[in-house]
Amino acid sequence: MAQKTVLFKHLEQPEIHRLDVYRDAGGYGALRTAVNDLAPAEVTQMVKDSGLRGRGGAGFPTGMKWSFLPKEYDTSYLVCNADESEPGAFKDRELMERNPHQLIEGCLLAAYAIRARHAFIYVRGEYLAIKELLDAAIEQARQAGLVGERIFGKDWGCEVSVYRGAGAYICGEESAMLDSLEGFRGFPRLRPPFPAVRGLYGKPTVVNNVETLANVPHIVANGAEWFKSTGTEKSPGTKICSISGPVNRPGNYELEMGTPFRYLLEDCAGGMAGGKSLKAYIPGGASAPMLPGDCQDVGIDFESYPAAGSTMGSASFILFPEDCCIVFAQLRISEFFSHESCGKCTPCREGSRWLRQMVERIEEGGGREEDLPILLDVTDNMVGKCFCALGDFATSNIVASIRHFRHEYEQHIRERRCPFRPHPAAEPLLQIAGVA
Numbered sequence: 181m182a183q184k185t186v187l188f189k190h191l192e193q194p195e196i197h198r199l200d201v202y203r204d205a206g207g208y209g210a211l212r213t214a215v216n217d218l219a220p221a222e223v224t225q226m227v228k229d230s231g232l233r234g235r236g237g238a239g240f241p242t243g244m245k246w247s248f249l250p251k252e253y254d255t256s257y258l259v260c261n262a263d264e265s266e267p268g269a270f271k272d273r274e275l276m277e278r279n280p281h282q283l284i285e286g287c288l289l290a291a292y293a294i295r296a297r298h299a300f301i302y303v304r305g306e307y308l309a310i311k312e313l314l315d316a317a318i319e320q321a322r323q324a325g326l327v328g329e330r331i332f333g334k335d336w337g338c339e340v341s342v343y344r345g346a347g348a349y350i351c352g353e354e355s356a357m358l359d360s361l362e363g364f365r366g367f368p369r370l371r372p373p374f375p376a377v378r379g380l381y382g383k384p385t386v387v388n389n390v391e392t393l394a395n396v397p398h399i400v401a402n403g404a405e406w407f408k409s410t411g412t413e414k415s416p417g418t419k420i421c422s423i424s425g426p427v428n429r430p431g432n433y434e435l436e437m438g439t440p441f442r443y444l445l446e447d448c449a450g451g452m453a454g455g456k457s458l459k460a461y462i463p464g465g466a467s468a469p470m471l472p473g474d475c476q477d478v479g480i481d482f483e484s485y486p487a488a489g490s491t492m493g494s495a496s497f498i499l500f501p502e503d504c505c506i507v508f509a510q511l512r513i514s515e516f517f518s519h520e521s522c523g524k525c526t527p528c529r530e531g532s533r534w535l536r537q538m539v540e541r542i543e544e545g546g547g548r549e550e551d552l553p554i555l556l557d558v559t560d561n562m563v564g565k566c567f568c569a570l571g572d573f574a575t576s577n578i579v580a581s582i583r584h585f586r587h588e589y590e591q592h593i594r595e596r597r598c599p600f601r602p603h604p605a606a607e608p609l610l611q612i613a614g615v616a
């Protein structure tokens with residue numbers, strides 16, 4: 181298992197963002213096949229058979245999600261989640277920047293499968309240039325009859341609109357995203373009903389991540405069996421991994437699911453910079469629990485990371501070198517969650533603030549012995565008690581960092597100071613990761 185390019189195949193063709201180049205490479209062929217030869221339910225079945233799982237973090241089976249829509253409805257919507265606000269994640273950005281038509285074709289195929297006539301791409305506020313690029317690509321596709329009414333002359337048509345968020349992490353959560361799209365402040369909705377039943381404007385809606393949708397043209401073009409021949413049995417396909425921190429070649433790498441993290445670090449990213457050793461790493465952005473640096477043989481897939489005590493999430497790897505203070509790193513993570521809590525649910529709003537304040541106190545030398553059990557008690561009172569997973573996310577690294585690096589917290593409390601100050605490595609690392 182190693183590098184394999186499916187979604188990043190276009191890296192060999194720098195002009196692939198142009199419609200003519202994309203079409204010469206076979207682009208929009210899958211859409212043509214689907215619209216001309218397949219019923220919408222057949223496209224859903226194909227995606228179901230492929231075993232494709234959502235790349236936005238939770239790994240929910242994509243075809244199954246599409247089949248949750250009611251049998252009868254007049255209007256439905258497809259929403260592409262391009263919010264990409266998870267610290268450490270920057271894969272969707274490259275997918276959209278390098279090959280916008282791959283995503284547009286994926287959106288159209290998903291819309292066709294659920295009989296939607298309008299697809300929205302919700303792009304994070306900071307991705308202004310990407311919004312403009314997508315708008316231009318959609319316009320090219322419209323001129324070519326690939327977007328709008330009567331696609332390929334059939335009586336199905338689909339509009340594609342790009343909507344720019346305003347830079348709130350919570351709007352990456354699918355139900356808050358729907359509120360935001362409707363023009364309200366992004367707050368998570370209580371479920372059930374799930375978006376598949378009552379979503380955008382109260383209509384059946386599918387929300388999928390950029391990478392998930394970018395896989396769909398390849399599945400329709402090559403078949404479910406082809407897709408399943410890559411990766412592991414339960415996590416088929418490839419995964420685009422973002423790796424950041426003090427490594428020699430940070431960036432995005434597309435790997436076969438199941439490839440060990442060690443391969444990503446050593447063979448793709450060129451190992452740790454300056455010959456330092458790896459103290460800890462987070463495999464799935466700030467919301468996934470950190471693991472000790474020696475956990476390098478874990479396969480990058482949806483099963484192996486939970487077995488190792490973390491989650492793959494969106495495969496956004498943030499690395500911490502030997503001289504990084506874990507309490508300081510945790511403080512940056514806690515600051516992020518306390519800032520991004522939308523405030524709707526009390527356990528998350530108050531809990532994330534308490535966690536930040538306590539970690540700050542420990543880092544500043546004012547920690548008390550009883551702080552560690554109190555920190556863990558606060559996390560207990562947050563997990564599973566909020567409308568969305570942000571409350572859980574705010575706790576995962578508190579628990580993991582105390583589990584694996586309790587001695588560092590204790591040293592801070594005992595010595596009444598941070599033994600790592602000044603923080604040579606953590607500041608730039610966390611800035612790159614978007615946490616600082």
Ligand SMILES: Cc1cc2nc3c(=O)[nH]c(=O)nc-3n(C[C@H](O)[C@H](O)[C@H](O)COP(=O)(O)O)c2cc1C
Pocket residue numbers: 233234235236237238239240242261262263264265266349350351352353354355387388389390392393568569570
């Ligand atoms: C606080 C929070 C932030 C999230 N941010 C993102 C995001 O930036 N991008 C994304 O695709 N999914 C994000 N998700 C997950 C989405 O709610 C949703 O599960 C996902 O878009 C579904 O797509 P998929 O099935 O294709 O993975 C977030 C979830 C939570 C709770």
